[in-house]
Amino acid sequence: MAVVLDVDSATDPRVDDFRDLKAADRRPDRPGGRGLVIAEGTVVVRRMLESPFRPHALLGVDKRCRELATDLADFDIPFYRAPAEVMAQVVGFHLNRGVLAVAHRPPARDFTDLLTGATTVAVLEGVNDHENLGAMFRNAAGLGVDAVLFGPGCADPLYRRSVRVSMGHALRVPFAPIPDWPDGVGVLRRRGFQVIALSPDPTAVPLAAAFTGPRVALLLGAEGPGLTEEAMAAADIRARIPMSAGTDSLNVATAAAMAFYERVRAS
Amino acid sequence: MAVVLDVDSATDPRVDDFRDLKAADRRPDRPGGRGLVIAEGTVVVRRMLESPFRPHALLGVDKRCRELATDLADFDIPFYRAPAEVMAQVVGFHLNRGVLAVAHRPPARDFTDLLTGATTVAVLEGVNDHENLGAMFRNAAGLGVDAVLFGPGCADPLYRRSVRVSMGHALRVPFAPIPDWPDGVGVLRRRGFQVIALSPDPTAVPLAAAFTGPRVALLLGAEGPGLTEEAMAAADIRARIPMSAGTDSLNVATAAAMAFYERVRAS
Structure with missing residues (x-):
């Protein structure tokens, strides 16, 4: 006690x-x-x-x-x-x-260690808002995402507000930085992950049709700027959420949740 | 000017x-x-x-x-x-x-007026958090929901914070109260809406298998308490989001977004 x-x-x-x-x-x-x-x-x-x-x-x-x-x-x-x-x-x-x-705080983990046994990982670039990041971890935990990997420009998942908004799941879902960006994304591909970049581009494939393999890495950028060209080029495919015309894109954590949901919806 | x-x-x-x-x-x-x-x-x-x-x-x-x-x-x-x-x-x-x-503020609208031409409506009970409500409107706008209907206990969609979190979509997506609760839900059924109650119950049908008709009303309760028994009984079917064991339920606006997404994912 x-x-x-x-x-x-x-x-x-x-x-x-x-x-x-x-x-x-x-x-x-x-x-x-x-x-x-x-x-x-x-x-x-x-x-x-x-x-x-x-x-x-x-x-x-x-x-x-x-x-x-x-x-x-x-x-x-x-x-x-x-x-x-x-x-x-x-x-x-x-x-x-x-x-x-x-x-x-523990030392940062090696992201390649988190790939063993993982079938769904989220890869974030420039997600610099603590609340969005916290919400992302809550959604990742709820929808069975195995790990969250960080490219550059992301907020701190262990900052008090991130932890609070995540309902504490930032303490439970494993995460690690990808030090070499975006080259590190290639490691995911070599490990058999299909790398899917979420994009608002109307020419992208609908999310529902994007998944083809057993291992998926979902590449997500910040609301507003989205993914950099370099990150986009490192993906296998670009997928979009069917959106109503003339609206803002969804909140990044909500968009991520829909991609996570696609992975479990048939289960 | x-x-x-x-x-x-x-x-x-x-x-x-x-x-x-x-x-x-x-x-x-x-x-x-x-x-x-x-x-x-x-x-x-x-x-x-x-x-x-x-x-x-x-x-x-x-x-x-x-x-x-x-x-x-x-x-x-x-x-x-x-x-x-x-x-x-x-x-x-x-x-x-x-x-x-x-x-x-305009006078409240008659909810039956909002059903004409609508194929997807959200019906909320006890969603008493302004930020969740705002997020719900943003998701509704982004994912093509035609109207938001209010049972008892909901926050004010026109309160400044709701409007802000909605990115202004609380001003654009039509909404109205359902004065007779939950009897008013019967009106939706008589108009040909399949009424789907979102529930964390593991015996509920997976969301992906719940939709059967061209007109859908998604019944959503607050995080935590969820829908009342009476509201649940007014639904045609209960649907669940496949969730990881041992986690909190998703944020209500995120859960709603997934149901809204099911309506547009094939489009």
Whole structure:
């Protein structure tokens, strides 16, 4: 069981990992920061407890401490219990969700390790919005995507907001950078992945007709700019979602969900 | 062309329609409020200008005024031009998007009028989150849904945040309440709509196998509680999205998008 330790003062150094979460230059949960991952709220904290990310401490109000007691039974870590006001002073803003857990960031994984046994992977380029990225991970988890691979220009999947919007699935769906871009996409092809680039181009193949093989890599760009020419050229085929004329493209996470759905719709 | 009128003081009564947008009890864009609809940002304002909602005034900074000059060519309405600080004082917060347009709310439409010529409609129950509702409208517009019908407990599609998240499509996709719930669903059936209730129940039919007729009404409940028993009983069939075990259900707007997508995927 986690050890409950009361924190009465916002200057208590034991809760430094949770300090000033909004001050961009001091964010502990950003790359180049203190190398930490923050889970926020009961649902996401629970998911962290079930994930490979082992939290080393929690900070929360008494109510959340009691709610999580069973989940924390096997964790020999401190739960810093604080009144809501003290917690707000530490964190730097009032946190409705009342509980945070913190874990260390692991080193980046080798993307080729994630391909073993994988049949569907998402490959992102320039998806630089934390909420879209979080939603993408939630959709990936829900629809059976095996891994998310990152080309350049993507947001941080372990940033607090990404993790929250993902409902904690950013902690569970494996991800890794593709260091050599877009050449690394060739590795996927050599491993037998059909590389399908999602595109709004009306001359692209309808999504429903694009899938031909047992292994698929779905290449997705950001809303607005979309994929670069170089990334597009690295794909085997371009696929489009049938869209109504005169509308904006769908949100990138929603478009991705439809491609993920195509992979499971017959199951 | 809109008439550009400079506003130098935040107390100027000409911009009262834009005042204190965040103060819940005084929100001009809520039902029971002043009966107004607020569009925010260049993209959404443009969409309002193309919609049946005819704005009667705009408030914005000089840069936005110039950006919208062409769009406003046929509108004989005032553009209240104000410095960003004055605008922030009027609105009650700093508005990054720099421009607002305001229109009057039209009376609610009769839902049976929206069925003529419609082949796909969404029917919502308890979708009480403005962002989810906005996302639903964006997806509806992108994927060719003809109308959105509201059972009880839904958020306001014309609330500023819904409109913004919808990218303005809440102003374009027709919507109406179904006053008699769930009996009104029977009207849809009598008009030849197959009523498909989306459900996470693993015994439901896979979404891909659920559609059998030319006219479809997709019945969607809120994330978490889902549809009520009564609404579920009013449907012809229950359909599920094939989901990975142990994950949360998808966001309701994303689940809806998949159902909408099924209607257009072969087109």
